[in-house]
Amino acid sequence: MRTVRAVVAARAMSGEYSSSVMEGGAGLIGGGSTEAGSAPDAARADEPGAASVDILDSTGRLPTAHVGWLGDHLRRALGLLGAAGEVRVRVLADQAMSESHARFRGVEDTTDVLTFDLSGPGRPLDVDVLVCLDEAERRAEELGHPRQHELLLYMIHGVLHCLGHDDHDPEARARMHAEEDRLLRAIGVGAVFHAPGGGGSA
Numbered sequence: 001m002r003t004v005r006a007v008v009a010a011r012a013m014s015g016e017y018s019s020s021v022m023e024g025g026a027g028l029i030g031g032g033s034t035e036a037g038s039a040p041d042a043a044r045a046d047e048p049g050a051a052s053v054d055i056l057d058s059t060g061r062l063p064t065a066h067v068g069w070l071g072d073h074l075r076r077a078l079g080l081l082g083a084a085g086e087v088r089v090r091v092l093a094d095q096a097m098s099e100s101h102a103r104f105r106g107v108e109d110t111t112d113v114l115t116f117d118l119s120g121p122g123r124p125l126d127v128d129v130l131v132c133l134d135e136a137e138r139r140a141e142e143l144g145h146p147r148q149h150e151l152l153l154y155m156i157h158g159v160l161h162c163l164g165h166d167d168h169d170p171e172a173r174a175r176m177h178a179e180e181d182r183l184l185r186a187i188g189v190g191a192v193f194h195a196p197g198g199g200g201s202a
Contacts, residue, residue, distance in 0.1 A: 051075060051085055051124075053078070054071075054086070054088045055089045059091055062133070062148075070155070073187050081183070085119065086125060086126055086127070087125055087155075088128050092133065111132065111135070112135045113154040113157055115162065117161070117162040127158070129159070131154040131155060131158075133151065145192060153193060156180050160180065
């Protein structure tokens with residue numbers, strides 16, 4: 001069964017997370033070492049009045065062109081949503097994602113996306129997103145689409161949580177995944193969650 005999971009940690013939920021992000025001590029977005037000694041690729045796309053997007057590939061496995069593609073397309077999706085603020089994305093491998101999942105949610109296993117909402121009420125987006133490249137590669141191979149499309153789905157899913165969407169019941173999940181695919185179609189990628197062979201419902 002096709003699922004995309006996101007965990008949203010509000011600032012009030014974890015003072016430890018909030019302070020460590022501000023100081024770069026958590027090693028999630030702004031700090032930490034790269035894996036396998038690879039230098040990370042980063043993409044930044046912003047302009048006045050638009051959302052700022054930063055993508056850091058901590059795995060060193062994504063071509064620079066793919067990192068840039070992800071940044072450009074995520075920013076376009078945010079533009080369609082009318083979202084302003086900052087979204088910072090870090091691409092991790094299974095081990096680093098498992099460590100983050102265990103640290104912040106107590107689950108000792110990898111996952112596709114973890115989202116940390118640092119935005120204040122009524123304020124522009126201030127969001128950290130962790131996405132797992134290994135999980136994206138597994139799903140992309142299974143479903144027959146590029147891994148960067150799967151990664152982009154995870155990023156959009158995480159941001160939508162911070163804009164009020166949830167997937168706690170079947171109807172809400174259906175609405176959320178329909179919105180993901182609407183955005184992906186609108187920016188020229190095409191449906192990913194409900195793509196042919198994608199399994200359809202969550």
